[in-house]
Amino acid sequence: MNLKTILILGALSAFGPLAIDFYLPGFPAIALAFGTDEKHVQSTLAAYFLGLSIGQLIYGPIADRFGRRVPLLVGVALFTLSSLACAFAPTLDWLIAARFIQALGGCAGMVLSRAIVSDTCDAVGSAKVFSQLMLVMGLAPILAPMLGGFLVSHYSWQWIFIILTLFSALATVAVALGLPESMPADRPRQPLTGGLRQYGRLLSDRRFLGYALSGGIAMAGMFAYIAGSPFVFIKLYGVPAEHYAWLFGSNAAGFIIMAQVNARLLSRHTPGALLARMIWVYLGAGLLLLAIAALHTQQLWPLLLPLFVCIASLGCIIPNASACAMNGQGARAGSASALLGCLQFSVAAGASALVGLLHDGTAMPMAMVISLCGVVAVVVSVLTGRVAPVGVKEGKAA
Numbered sequence: 001m002n003l004k005t006i007l008i009l010g011a012l013s014a015f016g017p018l019a020i021d022f023y024l025p026g027f028p029a030i031a032l033a034f035g036t037d038e039k040h041v042q043s044t045l046a047a048y049f050l051g052l053s054i055g056q057l058i059y060g061p062i063a064d065r066f067g068r069r070v071p072l073l074v075g076v077a078l079f080t081l082s083s084l085a086c087a088f089a090p091t092l093d094w095l096i097a098a099r100f101i102q103a104l105g106g107c108a109g110m111v112l113s114r115a116i117v118s119d120t121c122d123a124v125g126s127a128k129v130f131s132q133l134m135l136v137m138g139l140a141p142i143l144a145p146m147l148g149g150f151l152v153s154h155y156s157w158q159w160i161f162i163i164l165t166l167f168s169a170l171a172t173v174a175v176a177l178g179l180p181e182s183m184p185a186d187r188p189r190q191p192l193t194g195g196l197r198q199y200g201r202l203l204s205d206r207r208f209l210g211y212a213l214s215g216g217i218a219m220a221g222m223f224a225y226i227a228g229s230p231f232v233f234i235k236l237y238g239v240p241a242e243h244y245a246w247l248f249g250s251n252a253a254g255f256i257i258m259a260q261v262n263a264r265l266l267s268r269h270t271p272g273a274l275l276a277r278m279i280w281v282y283l284g285a286g287l288l289l290l291a292i293a294a295l296h297t298q299q300l301w302p303l304l305l306p307l308f309v310c311i312a313s314l315g316c317i318i319p320n321a322s323a324c325a326m327n328g329q330g331a332r333a334g335s336a337s338a339l340l341g342c343l344q345f346s347v348a349a350g351a352s353a354l355v356g357l358l359h360d361g362t363a364m365p366m367a368m369v370i371s372l373c374g375v376v377a378v379v380v381s382v383l384t385g386r387v388a389p390v391g392v393k394e395g396k397a398a
Helices: 005-014 013-023 024-033 038-066 071-086 092-120 122-154 160-176 192-203 207-234 241-265 271-294 301-326 329-357 364-387
Strands: none
Touching: 005 013, 005 092, 005 122, 005 160, 005 301, 013 038, 013 071, 013 092, 013 122, 013 160, 013 329, 024 038, 024 122, 038 071, 038 092, 038 160, 038 192, 038 329, 071 092, 071 160, 092 122, 092 329, 122 160, 122 241, 122 271, 122 301, 160 241, 192 207, 192 329, 207 241, 207 271, 207 301, 207 329, 207 364, 241 301, 271 301, 329 364
8 A cells, every 4th residue: 555545544544533632622612602511512522422433334334335435525525514514603502413413424534444444455464554544543642632722722712623624625635636446346336225234244253343342442441541541640640731741642652653563563473463462461561550550559650651551552452453353354344344443432432431430539440441451352352363363374465
């Protein structure tokens, strides 16, 4: 896969993280503008998550019927128009509705970028491309809140959505001019009426489900970290709010570096083999994190070390799990990508909610959920390895 295509897919993959992290600093200003509180503004985030869950499942059958390019252009254009609607929202209800539609458009890039990679690369090549796309997942949580905070401080919260409009408009042009149809012309087109049956077949495919869940459950640990770290770092250990971004950024840097190391390791190891080994590293670091949290240490740094290893290991786990799940899906690659994203997102959202439910004023809830994700991910990975041997070489990159 050439650099131009990877850059376009990276931009499309950025839609999800940007639309979430970019506007978080604007919550107080949005609440003030609409005469409400931040609790009600949270509804705009919930609406976006709901749109992501529903939208991914919609795009799967559509992509397998009409190809990747047309649904992608429609989705990106929808994201552009709804971002503009968010910027000029006259009421909070309008903003909530626009955010839901924005998610429906934005998830096209998430689903179809994976399908495009699957169309053009084998398992090893897919894992390498997914590793490169992990740069977006690592950088977005660092840069987006900083830029969002700058725009809110110096201009207004509406500028966040104006920038998203401009970004997505440029992405639309890039897709139209630089991203040809990747679905082979001779591949059978799946009927829309068979979408539910296709999802049923995928859910009964132990190999696909195993890889999707092992990666998704491990990724849920990162969502638990995102949900719990503000309280643990700022409230519990007194880290100044302005320094929180540096701690968050250091873990994101570990994630990015490991993803690039993973791309190099794939020249000598299969994605399945790397996944099977690295998931044990994640579990070991998660259990160490839990043990340290149980000691209620007065210092933060003992928690930071295993936490860094957990987050960094995901830079290897997520791309390899995605590549293994998507490998060999062929005519149903769109549906497989949609279900993969939906499963991963649903498990991750549940993990972040569990951190809140277990909140007890200590670091234990965050550590417990992260370590639990590690235990379950390892169990699923071991069972999946028995179905699909991890040592088989899946071929060379396309």
